[in-house]
Amino acid sequence: MKVHLIAAGKFHDIDYARLELLKLLAETPRIRTSVASDYADLASLEAANLLITYTCDLVPTRDEEVAALEGFLTRGGRWLALHGTNAILRFGADGVVDTPDEVPAFTGLLGTRFAGHPPIAPFKVSVTRDDHEMTSGLRDFRVEDELYLTHRTADIEVLMHTSFTGRCDEFRDAEWDEAQVPVLYERAVGEGAILYLTLGHCRGHYDLLPVSPFWPHPQRCAWNYPVFHELLRRGIRWGLAHAH
Known part of the structure; x- marks a missing residue:
């Protein structure tokens, strides 16, 4: 079984996430993994058979790359999209972060577009559907991570959710009152599907360059929680069990 891993982007400890994902993939001896830093x-x-992406502010730069992603899914491929895969960030002159819809074909394919998050803090994740292979036997849990707020760009099936009412002052899209914020969802595309898990922020000392020269407290967030690793393992099994 072949897995293609794209791990790259800004403001995150991509090296840490890449290594942890490769360690999880190595638990299955029949998997062979290729690794890339873009969609080219x-x-x-x-x-x-399975595409895994852990990125932030990294999107396809050519129309043929988006077309290849859609073709991969249409033929029956599976895509495990993690954390900032749907994020596009632009810093305004006032320091506030815009999240423009610059690649609508890409975010439309994913089913959501990142819009902001409040400061990192614990929040509750609830199981929305308990009859899915990703959630069966799991209970609601609390996790300290970035609570990703998104705009839906297509039909999705929410498997886990949280809620949020308040402000995200770092982002232009600041005011939120959402009873159901997707944390884990599935989206069918042709014969294939996307599984998107928004958890998994991580940051080391030097990952905010050039915005900040040094981040004093490395963050691992959901990576510190066994339930996150369980979801990743289930996501890999989901991808390889159903991919064509």
């Missing part, structure tokens, strides 16, 4: 390697995507 169309040959590896074409050969893969």
Whole structure:
């Protein structure tokens, strides 16, 4: 079974996340993994059964890359999208972060577009559907992480959710009152599907360059929680069990 892992982007400890994902993939001896830092390697995507992305402010730069992603899914490929895969960040002159819809074909394919998050703090994640292979036997849990707020761009099936009412002052889209914020969802595309898990923030000392030269307190957030690793393992099994 072939997995293509894209791990790259801004403001996160991508090296840490890449290593942790590769360790999880190595638990299954039949998996062979290719690794990339952008969406340009169309040959590896074409050969893969499962695509995994851990990115932030990294999107396809060519129309053919989006077309390749859609073709991969339509043919039956599976895509495990993590954390900031749907994030596009632009810093305004006033320091507030905009999240423009610059690549609507990409965010439309994913089913959501990142819009902001409040400061990192504990929040409750609730199981929305308990009859899915990703959630079966799991209970609601609390986690300290970035609570990702998103705009839906297509039909999705929410499997886990949280809620949020308040402000995200760092982001232009600041005011929120959401009873159901997707944390884990599935989206069918052709014969394939996307599984999106918004948890998994991580940051080391030097990952905010050039915005800040040094981040004093490294963050691991959901990576510190066994339930997150369980969800990742289930996501890998989901991808390989159903991919064509």
